[in-house]
Each structure stands twice: as C-alpha cells, then as structure tokens.
Amino acid sequence: MQTIEPDISVNIGKLKLKNPVLCASGCFGYGQEYAELVDLSMLGGIILKGITLKERHGNPMPRIVETSAGMLNSVGLQNMGLSRFLREKLPLLSNIPTNVIANICGETPEEYATIAKELSNKDSIAALEINISCPNVSHGGMLFGQDMMLTFEVVNLVRKQTSLPLIVKLSPNVTDIASIARAAVDGGADAVSLINTLLGMAMNIKTKKPRLANITGGLSGPAIKPVALRMVWEVCKAINVPVIGQGGIMTWEDSLEFLLVGATAVCIGTANFVNPKASMEIVQGIKDYMKQHKMIELKAIRM
Amino acid sequence: MQTIEPDISVNIGKLKLKNPVLCASGCFGYGQEYAELVDLSMLGGIILKGITLKERHGNPMPRIVETSAGMLNSVGLQNMGLSRFLREKLPLLSNIPTNVIANICGETPEEYATIAKELSNKDSIAALEINISCPNVSHGGMLFGQDMMLTFEVVNLVRKQTSLPLIVKLSPNVTDIASIARAAVDGGADAVSLINTLLGMAMNIKTKKPRLANITGGLSGPAIKPVALRMVWEVCKAINVPVIGQGGIMTWEDSLEFLLVGATAVCIGTANFVNPKASMEIVQGIKDYMKQHKMIELKAIRM
Amino acid sequence: MIQVTAKILEKEEVAPDHYRLALDAPLISKDASPGQFIHVNITSQYMPLLRRPFSIHRITPFGIEILFRIVGTGTKLLSEKRQGDELDIIGPLGHGFSIKNNAFTAILVAGGVGVAPLFALAERLRQFTEVRILIGSKTKTGVICLEKFEALGIDVQVATDDGSLGIKGVATDLLEDFLATSASPQLPIYGCGPMPMLRILSEIAHLYSSPCQISLEANMACGVGACLGCVAKIANPHSPSHFEYKRVCVDGPVFDAREILWR
Amino acid sequence: MIQVTAKILEKEEVAPDHYRLALDAPLISKDASPGQFIHVNITSQYMPLLRRPFSIHRITPFGIEILFRIVGTGTKLLSEKRQGDELDIIGPLGHGFSIKNNAFTAILVAGGVGVAPLFALAERLRQFTEVRILIGSKTKTGVICLEKFEALGIDVQVATDDGSLGIKGVATDLLEDFLATSASPQLPIYGCGPMPMLRILSEIAHLYSSPCQISLEANMACGVGACLGCVAKIANPHSPSHFEYKRVCVDGPVFDAREILWR
Ligand SMILES: Cc1cc2nc3c(=O)[nH]c(=O)nc-3n(C[C@H](O)[C@H](O)[C@H](O)COP(=O)(O)OP(=O)(O)OC[C@H]3O[C@@H](n4cnc5c(N)ncnc54)[C@H](O)[C@@H]3O)c2cc1C
Numbered sequence A, B: 001m002q003t004i005e006p007d008i009s010v011n012i013g014k015l016k017l018k019n020p021v022l023c024a025s026g027c028f029g030y031g032q033e034y035a036e037l038v039d040l041s042m043l044g045g046i047i048l049k050g051i052t053l054k055e056r057h058g059n060p061m062p063r064i065v066e067t068s069a070g071m072l073n074s075v076g077l078q079n080m081g082l083s084r085f086l087r088e089k090l091p092l093l094s095n096i097p098t099n100v101i102a103n104i105c106g107e108t109p110e111e112y113a114t115i116a117k118e119l120s121n122k123d124s125i126a127a128l129e130i131n132i133s134c135p136n137v138s139h140g141g142m143l144f145g146q147d148m149m150l151t152f153e154v155v156n157l158v159r160k161q162t163s164l165p166l167i168v169k170l171s172p173n174v175t176d177i178a179s180i181a182r183a184a185v186d187g188g189a190d191a192v193s194l195i196n197t198l199l200g201m202a203m204n205i206k207t208k209k210p211r212l213a214n215i216t217g218g219l220s221g222p223a224i225k226p227v228a229l230r231m232v233w234e235v236c237k238a239i240n241v242p243v244i245g246q247g248g249i250m251t252w253e254d255s256l257e258f259l260l261v262g263a264t265a266v267c268i269g270t271a272n273f274v275n276p277k278a279s280m281e282i283v284q285g286i287k288d289y290m291k292q293h294k295m296i297e298l299k300a301i302r303m
Numbered sequence C, D: 001m002i003q004v005t006a007k008i009l010e011k012e013e014v015a016p017d018h019y020r021l022a023l024d025a026p027l028i029s030k031d032a033s034p035g036q037f038i039h040v041n042i043t044s045q046y047m048p049l050l051r052r053p054f055s056i057h058r059i060t061p062f063g064i065e066i067l068f069r070i071v072g073t074g075t076k077l078l079s080e081k082r083q084g085d086e087l088d089i090i091g092p093l094g095h096g097f098s099i100k101n102n103a104f105t106a107i108l109v110a111g112g113v114g115v116a117p118l119f120a121l122a123e124r125l126r127q128f129t130e131v132r133i134l135i136g137s138k139t140k141t142g143v144i145c146l147e148k149f150e151a152l153g154i155d156v157q158v159a160t161d162d163g164s165l166g167i168k169g170v171a172t173d174l175l176e177d178f179l180a181t182s183a184s185p186q187l188p189i190y191g192c193g194p195m196p197m198l199r200i201l202s203e204i205a206h207l208y209s210s211p212c213q214i215s216l217e218a219n220m221a222c223g224v225g226a227c228l229g230c231v232a233k234i235a236n237p238h239s240p241s242h243f244e245y246k247r248v249c250v251d252g253p254v255f256d257a258r259e260i261l262w263r
C-alpha cells in the first residue's frame, strides 16, 4: 500500500509554516548558533532572541540554575539593541533556510511600536512575536502581560505599525490567561503563543543567597509542562486565532499533547539545550505518527 | 564542647509548635493512616484532609497522574462532610500526639463560617486552615483565593466565628499573590500558608483524552518548588504575620530554602507519598543543621 | 505495615520483559497475606516521583517475592536493579483475599501478569482445598509461572489470544467452559488481571452465583489510604447516590466482585 | 562542532572521586584543540536536565578523554557509567588556548581538577617549548596527573593547603616564587582552576607583565552561544559602560586574563 506523505503545514495569520515546529525565542539565538547541529530547513521556523530598542547588558551571573526537571534563567534580555541588530544580525538572517520570526520587547508601548515598525519591511523577517512579559516602566514594574488593558494597548499600537503576522506571547503569571488572550486578539493579534516562563526562585543554603544574581528568574522545561498545557487548553477554548503552544516540550509525544488540546503549532525552547536535535526529531515524530494513523491533515490530530 | 539543643519551636498566632514541620492537608489523611510509619509526636503538627459542609464523593478516576518531577491530582475534595467528621473522625484525633489543624473548604463564605464555628470548641483541634482554592459557586466558579475582595470576605466571616489560630491557605494561580495575602491578613488571618497546587493538565496521546477524568488537576511536588519559593518570598516581604511555606519540599535542604526567605514553618505534602519518613527526617535535618552552625534559635536561619 | 530497606536476594527474568525479585524482608513477610502488596521506591531522582505498587507474589519466612512486567519508566528502572541492590519498600499493604476454608475447588483466573498475586494465594489455598488456575495471555511468552503452579500440583489451563499456547481465546472463556460443565455449584473464584477481563469475570461469577473476589489496580500515590487518589466506585445502598469511592490501597486491592460498579 | 553518540572506551578512577573517561569520538578529536570542551548529556530522565561541560583532557586520533571530579548529581551519575556505555556528546566547543610558538618556557597553573584541560595543552606545547606545571590542591589525594606530566618530561611542582604534598600553600605561591627568581621576563602563563585562584593568578601575571590565558567556568545551558546563560564580565572600552557580558561557552572558556573584570 502506498502511504501518502501527510501535509503538516499550518498557517499563522498569512504566514504559512511547512510544519508546526518552531524554535522558541531566547533558546535558539539567531539561528546560526545551532546551524552546525540542526538542519534549519527542516523546521517550521525559528524565533529570534528578544530585541529591545536599546542595547541591554543583561543581568549579572549566575543567570542559570537547574531545578527538578526544569531550569531557572535570568538572562535579563541581554541583546545588542535594535540598531546594532539591523546592522550586524539582519544581513545574516537571509541565509537561514526557514521562516525567521523576530521577538520584540519594550519598556513602553511606544518602544514596541518603534521596533515593530523598523522590522516590518525587512525581507528576512516573516512575522513578529511580541513578548509582553516585560515590565512596563510607567506602571511600577507590572508586566504588560499581567493586565488586560495594557495588553490591549500595546498590541493595538504595534498592530498599527505592521502588516506582518503578529503573534502575542503571553505570560503565564496571571490569574486568568484566557482574558489576556482575548485582549490580545481584540488588540489585533493574528496568533498568540504561550507560555512564557513561570516566575521562580531558588536559594543556596550554603551561602544563604539566592542562586540567581537577579534573585528571581523564569522557570522552563518539563517541570512546567502541565501548567503550560492547561493554559493552552484554556486559551484555545477562548479565542479563534491560532495558538502556538510551548512549555516543557521535549519530545514529539509532548508536542502532540499541545496539538491535541487545540494548538496550531508548538515552540521548542529548553529542549534545544538538552538535545539540539529535539526540534528535528519532533517534526519527524509528528509525521510518523500521522502516517501510522493514516492522517493526511494536521487538524485530524485534535481531540 | 557541649552542644546546646537548639530551640526550633515556632508560634503560629497563639499556637506554639514544637518544631516548624507540618504535614500538609490532603497528603496525610487524618493522621492515623501514617501512624504505623511515622512517629507523629516528632512533628510540629498535622493538617487534616479538607472538610466540607456536605459529604463529597470526589471526582471519578483517574485522579492521579505523574508528570516530570511532579504529580497532578484531582481528588475533588472527597470527604465525609462535617457531621460525619464530627462523629467518626473527631474522637480519634485526641490520640494524635501532636497539634492537629483542620482544613476547611466551602462553596460560599457562609459554609466556611459554619464549619469554622462547629470546629472551634473542639479540644483536639488546635487551629484552622481555610483553603480558599475552592470555587465560589455564586461567582461563576472563580476561586475565592483568586480575588482580593472574596478573600477578605471569607476570611473576615470566618474570623468572627472562631478564636482559634486562623491560617489562610493561598492559591498560587494568581497574578499577584502578595495582594491576596494582604487581603487575608486584613480579613483577620493569623498566618498564611502557600502554595496550594498549580492548576495543570496532561493528555494521553493514545486515547486522545485527558489523563485525569476531571481534565485538570493540581500540580504538586519538586517541579513546583521554584514557583512556591518565589511566592513565599514575595508574601514574606508583604505581610507581618507568620508564613507557612510549602510546594515541593522533599528534604531538609528544601525546607531550609523556605525558612531562609522568611517562612516561619513548612508543610510537607507530596513528599509523604514518596517517603513517609520525610517529615521526621526534615525535623532532624533542621536540628542537625542548627547544631552544626551553632544556632540556638530558628530565626537565626533567615537570610 | 513497615518501611524497610530490603536487599534483592534473587533476580530472575522469568519471560521476556517479566522479572521476579526475591526481597530480604522477614518483617514484612511475617504479616503478609495473599492479595496484599508492597509499595516500592524505585529511584531517589524524582523521575519517576512516586512509588510503584506490586502484589506480593510469594511469602517465605525470609521475605517476599514480586513478579512484574515492564510497562513504563518505573518498571524499566526496576528491571535494571541487580542482586544485592537495596530497595526502599513499604508493606504489607492493603486488604488481601478473604480465604474461607470450605471444601469447594477454588478457581483462580489470571490475565497476563495478574498471576503475580495468585501464586501466593494458590500456595495458601492448596493447604486445604483443590485449586485450579486459568491463565490468559496475548501470546505464549506472556504465560508465566505455568511450571511453578504445576509443581504445586495445581491444574493449569491456558488461553492465548493467538492460540500459541492452550486454547485460542481468553481466560474467561476457560472459566465459562469450566463452570458450564462443572457439577459443583458456586465455586469460589479469585481473579486478577486487566479491568475488562475482571468485568467479564464478575459477570460470569454473577451468572453462576459464585462468590468472586478480584484484585483491582489503580494509579496510586500514598498506598496507605491518605491521598484518596486510588479509588474504585463501590455500591453503597446507604448513600443517597447509591455509591461511594473506596480506596483501592486500603479498602482493596481485593474487592468482592458484586460490590464494584463498573461504570 | 557535532553531536555524536560516543562509546566509553576506558574508565579509570584516577583518585578518590576523580575519574577519567576515554571516549570513542574521532570526529570530535580531529577538530579539537586544547582548552575546548565537550557538552555531555548524562541522563535522559530530566534529572539533571541540562548537559554538563567538561574540558578536553587529551586529544588522541581515536577520540578524546575527559577528567572529572564528583561534585553533584550529574558528575555522580557520570561516574557510574561503565566501559562500553554510550554518551550523547557535543563538541568540540568553545574557544581554546591561543598557542603561540615562542621560545619562552610556558607556565601552567592548575587548581584541583583544573589540571584537566592543561594536560591537553601541555601535550601540545611541549612539541616546541619547555613546559612547567604548578599544581595546587587541598590535600595530596587531590593532586592528580602528576606522574602523567612527569612522563611527558614536564617539570611539576605541587602545593597543598595542608602541606601533605609539595609546599604548604597554594599554586599561585609557587608561581610568585618562580617568577620572582626567574631570569626570563614575561613568561606566558596558562591557568585553570577555581575563580579566586584565577583572580590572584591574573594579578600576579599583570605584575610581571606576563601574557596570561585562563579558562573560566560558568553554569551552562546550551553550550553553543544561544542562551546567554554563561557570561563573564569583559572589559569593552567601546561600550558606554566600559564592559560587556561575553559568553563563556563560545567567546571562552579561555580568555585573556587582562580582559576580565573581576567585580
Ligand atoms: C495493588 C497493585 C498491585 C500491582 N501488582 C503488580 C504486579 O504484581 N506485577 C506487575 O507487573 N504490576 C503490578 N501492578 C501494576 C504496576 O504497579 C504498574 O505496572 C507500574 O506502577 C507501572 O509503572 P511504570 O513506571 O513502569 O509505568 P508508567 O510509566 O507509570 O505507565 C506506563 C503505562 O502503564 C500504565 N499504568 C501505570 N500504572 C498502572 C497501574 N497501577 N495499573 C495499570 N496500568 C498502569 C500507564 O497508564 C501507562 O500506560 C500493580 C498495581 C497495583 C495498583
């Protein structure tokens, strides 16, 4: 019997991905870092490390600490800032044989809008992901993504600056993620992605000091998968735009759990560190699963 | 050299615990279940399984599923209800050679108050812990503990019914745990305890169904420790009443992390399932640590 | 019920993916009875986090034996332990088989690794009654302990899904055949195996009015009745809803088949 | 840089809690240079979750060797691997020692298991220059590879905190003595060891105007420059703040000692 090659392409707004597997922001650098280990052309896309308007040194060391089946990071958005990005990194992106999505972060809605505008007419950038887990300096450090109004405001302002597909990356550190997702969609999001890291902390009992120089950091990895999956499920029920699921996905089986509850695509973050081949193996795993179950379209996976 | 036996007693309101180690609600039954394996007299206290006004069958099976370094449960507060508790369990509690704290849960503030009142003049009950991670039936299923006003309201009503030390057990599924803790203190809490479980979910990719019959459940165990510790730290900074820390404590080293960030006592939950001796080992571990560092009072541990 | 560190005295691969471990645990064996189980801590690494329950397969003066099949991470790791390694175990746990000394032939019905507790039961029952065991399995390699039962002088019948050993069919087919042709009524039945098999078993027992005890499985956390994670739906005429959830770990794992509500 | 599954060809306990593993990885060794490292996946159980970095201790045509000390869960699990087991490794990674062919004696300074990368370096350097190594350790049992360096014809001096071997003191004491009495100026120094030692080493090198390269450690996640988790504070006159955070895994682990901002 002949097996038909399943079609696993998906659409995120007007962006078509050849498969639903993306590498997550902050976990895959600017793509080149992994180019010797990963066949980038096999991926649905990659999401770049977060870009801010001004250069950021990031936090002091230590920035990383392991926890049970997870890790905390407090990189502090270290990046070269928008203008150096445009000069030094953008030219290299055209060599990347898959969709490149920029991830942006600002201290004010206007900063987001400025970055979005600048990145919007660049051939090598296929979509924008806006990270709303950033403190709003004018609101006493509350994250944009912890408030419906702030979320709406920043998304709405960015929306006016760009015709690129707009993905809003939600913070999980909230009481009701579905209402934040709705605010993002109302603001003009073409898709939402979640979850970003859970805020966590670890202490060193020998030194009596926090293990991270920044005291708190973001928890990622298998430990958070149950929380991520629950939130993705809640958001999929609440909105009608594509949802990109992430949080602790290590294997194709994990990714299937997210697709089952309604995610259109998945992001691979921490797994890259553990096994750089993870994203490729997940693409292959999804294909094999579909062949085995004689599915020809990805949405046949849903529960 | 003679070593002085350190004093590790702590006060939770007017309740004095001989040491800061409690067994957590829902993880230690009514004490008897573990009596053959654990020397209950070694513990600071035990917190009983949650009691509701009416009997509850709880959720269908499966109720438990393992996740990476954690577990999800959806017991659904199965319990015999207040009146059977008073008849069948209360008489047995006087044999328990440590402080017994009752954990109560209601569907309305009035239910909490009724249970609190009934339990308040019973010799064998040393304190009340009110679990506000329960859906408020008259508010569309939002948890009491997800809203400052509801938290204040229920704590305040219970406070009027009891002179027992009142511990309010906070839900971590919120944007700002410190503000909920403040509301609990304003309502009259003598102490707060946190964290209850994080809401999570897991899918079975073979059956395409959720692994828990109830779809979602509460995540506990080592996986959640970083989130728990961060929240305990935030709450300790925000309020001036004792904080009882919990979430993923498996060893005395874990418990020390919570004491370091300001917790007055700790609760041992999931660890009991893995190692019933965990709570005793933690008491011993804290004592040994203090002796080794020549500390005579528990508060010397703080960072 | 005690928590002890028990040395692995013997390890045997009894069939592909099936292992038997003999554990040095005299303090557990002295109180153990057939149908009870032990709760085993497999690793201190939190992966898997929880203990794993295993039926007591044999009770000896020196300790107990367990027999298990590899189905996931925990059983895989357990199969990698070696003779001389130590295991942190709790036991004996649970409510085992009620053994009444009556003259009737006892019929044991096992599905796959469900033979595990039935061996300890058979060793006990044969002291005063005739025992027969009906073993069902997918295929011949999954039929375990056959010779061991025969060595006890117990009559063994086998059914396999593919007919590679014994009749082609399932263990409950053997039971129906036997009961249909048996002269003596109401033979006591003891069963252990997958839920669908146990359900059919209960129906057959009901049909022939045979007393039937079955050992259930459930995901467990504490194993001692504290967490309420492992319940089964049990008939309770006194409850307004006519049922209650009982704990498999302490109220079971062995239940009277008539009590169980299958939906 | 490649990801391969490498068989453990040899395993040796070189001292209490110190192990050497020889790995079958010709594709890594052919590109490897002293000071680089490999990133090792220790378990597939997510505990510990992340890979562990280990310096390349020896480069042979067949593969590479690592030398490590047990300090926690990961290194403990690694020490339990056996000859013939396979490890998922990535390498060679990082920016190693810059080796300039000059006539001066090279001075290697090792603290504890810091000897690990210095052995590969010594093997390379001795092809064209005289090499001396100064090894510091808490106590005699922590002084490792002594005979191996001597077998290469390398002059070894030892300092221990407790004086149980060599002088009582630290490796940088040996360095100061040597530089103070040495006729030749600006001898190139290569160091690896704990941060406080490296800091003193840098100061001494600065005092004697010796070029000094040191290998830093940092908690790592990716090991390939993608996560920005492993940075060191490096002087950058072009930056308004006069510093930048550089990645230990790709911009290092070997840095010019003058570049490092120690606070
Ligand atoms: C009272 C009792 C006695 C038992 N006695 C035995 C015995 O004597 N021999 C034996 O081989 N097994 C026995 N089991 C089952 C055994 O406990 C499970 O096979 C084991 O826990 C699986 O662990 P794992 O980590 O290998 O699998 P997991 O990775 O946890 O799961 C792998 C697969 O097995 C299924 N599974 C997990 N736990 C159970 C369970 N408790 N029951 C049924 N399916 C499960 C899962 O749904 C999953 O599909 C008993 C179970 C109970 C409750």
Ligand SMILES: Cc1cc2nc3c(=O)[nH]c(=O)nc-3n(C[C@H](O)[C@H](O)[C@H](O)COP(=O)(O)OP(=O)(O)OC[C@H]3O[C@@H](n4cnc5c(N)ncnc54)[C@H](O)[C@@H]3O)c2cc1C
Pocket (backbone or CB within 6 Å): D037, D048, D052, D053, D054, D055, D056, D066, D067, D068, D069, D070, D071, D072, D073, D074, D075, D076, D113, D116, D117, D216, D217, D218, D219, D220, D253
């Ligand atoms: C580039 C590089 C090369 C290295 N080469 C070697 C080598 O050749 N031989 C060798 O024995 N070790 C080497 N290390 C250190 C080694 O990676 C750590 O010892 C190891 O990761 C510890 O893992 P663990 O799980 O055993 O300890 P953990 O349980 O993670 O930690 C145990 C203790 O060790 C400390 N620790 C953890 N990681 C590091 C680290 N990277 N540096 C310093 N302290 C740490 C922790 O703070 C903790 O106190 C190197 C590190 C780097 C960055």
Ligand SMILES: Cc1cc2nc3c(=O)[nH]c(=O)nc-3n(C[C@H](O)[C@H](O)[C@H](O)COP(=O)(O)O)c2cc1C
Pocket (backbone or CB within 6 Å): A024, A025, A026, A027, A049, A050, A073, A075, A077, A103, A131, A169, A195, A196, A197, A219, A220, A221, A222, A224, A246, A247, A248, A249, A267, A268, A269, A270, A271, D227, D229
């Ligand atoms: C080291 C690190 C850096 C990250 N940096 C960013 C970032 O710059 N922007 C962003 O939106 N998310 C960032 N994230 C979050 C991830 O993209 C991802 O959402 C999260 O880690 C959960 O997925 P995981 O468990 O698969 O890693 C970062 C995560 C890690 C671990």
Ligand SMILES: Cc1cc2nc3c(=O)[nH]c(=O)nc-3n(C[C@H](O)[C@H](O)[C@H](O)COP(=O)(O)O)c2cc1C
Pocket (backbone or CB within 6 Å): B024, B025, B026, B027, B049, B050, B051, B073, B075, B077, B103, B131, B169, B195, B196, B197, B219, B220, B221, B222, B224, B246, B247, B248, B249, B267, B268, B269, B270, B271, C227, C229
């Ligand atoms: C099976 C189970 C049942 C629980 N039941 C209750 C309960 O009835 N009332 C309550 O306040 N908390 C309950 N909890 C929450 C625990 O008391 C504890 O707060 C939580 O599990 C986090 O701690 P841990 O990670 O140490 O288990 C339950 C937890 C588990 C795992």
Ligand code: FES
Pocket (backbone or CB within 6 Å): C219, C220, C221, C222, C223, C224, C225, C226, C227, C228, C229, C230, C231, C247, C248, C249, C250
């Ligand atoms: S496993 Fe906890 S009650 Fe049965």
Ligand code: FES
Pocket (backbone or CB within 6 Å): D219, D220, D221, D222, D223, D224, D225, D226, D227, D228, D229, D230, D231, D247, D248, D249, D250
């Ligand atoms: S470890 Fe990721 S950048 Fe160095």
